[in-house]
Amino acid sequence: MPSIKTRFTYRFIRAVQKLNKNRGVSSSMKETYRRYHMIRVASYASMASAVGSKRAWSQAVLRKIRNHTLHRDLKKKCGIHALIRRRKVSENPRNNLNFHQENDLRKLVPGGEDMDFCRLLNETAHYIKCLRTQGLHPKTQLLER
Amino acid sequence: MLRCVAQSTTSSPEKYAVMGMDMSVLEKQTAVLQRLYQQQEHSWQPQEANINPTIHQNMPNLQPAKYDQCLDEISLPSFAISGREQQQHIGFACPELTSGSVSAVSNNSSKTKHDHQINSGMLKREGTVSNSTRKRKAEFDVEEDCKDKGAEREAGEVQSDITVKTDRETSTDTSSKESIQKPDYIHVRARRGQATDSHSLAERARREKISKKMKYLQDLVPGCNKVTGKAGMLDEIINYVQSLQKQVEFLSMKLAALNPRLDFSIDDFFSKEIPAYIASFPTQLQVSNPTSLQYNPLQEGAISCGVDIAMSPSQMLPQKEGSSSVPITEVYHDSSSAHQARMLPTWDSEWQNLFSAGFH
Numbered sequence: 485m486p487s488i489k490t491r492f493t494y495r496f497i498r499a500v501q502k503l504n505k506n507r508g509v510s511s512s513m514k515e516t517y518r519r520y521h522m523i524r525v526a527s528y529a530s531m532a533s534a535v536g537s538k539r540a541w542s543q544a545v546l547r548k549i550r551n552h553t554l555h556r557d558l559k560k561k562c563g564i565h566a567l568i569r570r571r572k573v574s575e576n577p578r579n580n581l582n583f584h585q586e587n588d589l590r591k592l593v594p595g596g597e598d599m600d601f602c603r604l605l606n607e608t609a610h611y612i613k614c615l616r617t618q619g620l621h622p623k624t625q626l627l628e629r
Numbered sequence: 630m631l632r633c634v635a636q637s638t639t640s641s642p643e644k645y646a647v648m649g650m651d652m653s654v655l656e657k658q659t660a661v662l663q664r665l666y667q668q669q670e671h672s673w674q675p676q677e678a679n680i681n682p683t684i685h686q687n688m689p690n691l692q693p694a695k696y697d698q699c700l701d702e703i704s705l706p707s708f709a710i711s712g713r714e715q716q717q718h719i720g721f722a723c724p725e726l727t728s729g730s731v732s733a734v735s736n737n738s739s740k741t742k743h744d745h746q747i748n749s750g751m752l753k754r755e756g757t758v759s760n761s762t763r764k765r766k767a768e769f770d771v772e773e774d775c776k777d778k779g780a781e782r783e784a785g786e787v788q789s790d791i792t793v794k795t796d797r798e799t800s801t802d803t804s805s806k807e808s809i810q811k812p813d814y815i816h817v818r819a820r821r822g823q824a825t826d827s828h829s830l831a832e833r834a835r836r837e838k839i840s841k842k843m844k845y846l847q848d849l850v851p852g853c854n855k856v857t858g859k860a861g862m863l864d865e866i867i868n869y870v871q872s873l874q875k876q877v878e879f880l881s882m883k884l885a886a887l888n889p890r891l892d893f894s895i896d897d898f899f900s901k902e903i904p905a906y907i908a909s910f911p912t913q914l915q916v917s918n919p920t921s922l923q924y925n926p927l928q929e930g931a932i933s934c935g936v937d938i939a940m941s942p943s944q945m946l947p948q949k950e951g952s953s954s955v956p957i958t959e960v961y962h963d964s965s966s967a968h969q970a971r972m973l974p975t976w977d978s979e980w981q982n983l984f985s986a987g988f989h
Contacts (some may be wrong), residue, residue: 500884519885520878527877585863592870602835605842608866612849615873623880 489617491534496540499526525549531618541607544595570596 486494503522532545586604590596593608751951847853850869856862 507776514720516885523884524878524881527881549842582860582863585867588867589863589870592867592874602838602842604838605846608870609842609846609849612846612866613868613871615870615877619876619880623877623884 488531488534488614492531492614492617495530495534496527499523499530527618527623531614535610535614539607539610540599540603541594541596541611548594 486489488581500523503519503526526565526597529549532549535542537546586601589608590599590604593604593611596604596607843859845860846866850862850866853862853865856865
């Protein structure tokens with residue numbers, strides 16, 4: 485069973501190859517910026533799909549991408565499920581006097597708005613592990629060449 | 630006062646248990662608070678000067694670390710401070726508590742361990758104070774404080790005993806089973822605070838889970854060991870995640886700027902995974918990878934761990950020898966399609982969406 489790293493690398497490289505193929509060789513600022521954006525999204529999407537739907541954050545990433553491409557107007561935040569989840573989160577006992585940091589962390593981790601704090605920590609741990617892979621391994625290899 | 634306290638060292642905790650039943654904890658807490666304030670006025674101890682700042686320091690330190698919402702427990706810090714740090718204060722408080730056993734037990738508790746702790750320094754003192762404070766509550770978040778403070782080792786076994794006992798026992802027998810060295814106020818607190826309704830139990834379980842996870846995150850995030858406290862660690866984690874995300878952006882920018890000129894084949898990147906597939910495919914592999922990965926000069930401390938992780942698989946690469954790269958690509962595609970046939974179509978369709986929609 486290939487590791488997450490392999491799966492991610494595979495998808496990411498394929499995505500970048502496609503990007504290279506489709507785009508011209510124009511190196512205008514705008515084009516470069518567009519490429520940057522697509523590569524960044526490719527990175528996150530490759531990682532999220534390599535992880536699969538097991539994790540809440542990968543689900544959230546994939547959902548965001550799909551929604552953005554398919555329905556630009558669709559606001560997932562207004563969905564009924566999101567509302568229910570967020571209400572549950574807000575009803576959690578406000579034990580944390582670290583509410584501010586907790587909120588910041590929720591904003592950072594995709595899909596973090598709807599989880600309780602315990603789950604948020606879980607997701608953060610996995611997210612950190614995957615971010616490391618994403619940020620270092622294939623990109624540095626690509627840049628090597 | 631201390632002398633008279635030192636004399637009676639053999640009273641059993643039961644006496645204190647009795648006394649605990651006589652006075653409500655609230656009364657005791659207010660009494661102790663009053664005593665604390667009185668003691669701050671009097672300068673009858675040479676260590677008074679040290680005690681005042683520690684009291685004020687510890688209380689704000691303890692407050693944010695509280696996770697309980699029970700108001701009556703917020704007044705505990707003062708009691709804890711008096712019990713843990715200033716044995717003299719407890720000694721001073723003895724007459725007012727009407728029982729010599731209080732002083733005895735507290736003196737026992739504050740005998741050797743706390744002597745060391747008092748002398749060892751501010752941090753340790755705070756650690757033990759906060760540790761003991763948390764001991765008092767019905768929710769014993771031992772791991773949180775143990776993780777946070779370096780003084781956990783000393784108080785660790787004490788705490789673990791208490792945690793184990795108070796977790797299992799709801800009766801007043803807890804105090805009698807605990808060793809004499811444990812501070813008496815823990816007996817009191819445990820007994821009364823074992824408001825063992827399901828709510829507080831669930832709260833406690835939840836907090837222990839959270840502390841476990843924070844511990845795990847602490848190992849993940851480099852540089853988190855120096856920070857103590859949940860807030861600091863959360864800050865570190867947030868910074869780390871942000872820096873990782875920024876790094877992804879930075880590298881994407883680099884890739885975007887450089888890549889039109891680069892040409893690479895996919896097989897170059899998967900040689901390290903070939904052994905996983907090579908069992909079923911007899912082709913030999915060649916690795917034309919760069920054997921030395923030169924990482925960007927992004928060697929921030931925050932990503933050094935990630936670098937190490939990424940380095941190790943790359944170091945496996947030079948070990949492979951092999952044939953042409955074409956069979957490898959086919960091999961990989963076959964195997965990957967077998968493994969990931971379910972996932973790839975979805976991913977591909979996503980990509981088509983991305984490209985067609987001109988995602989921005």
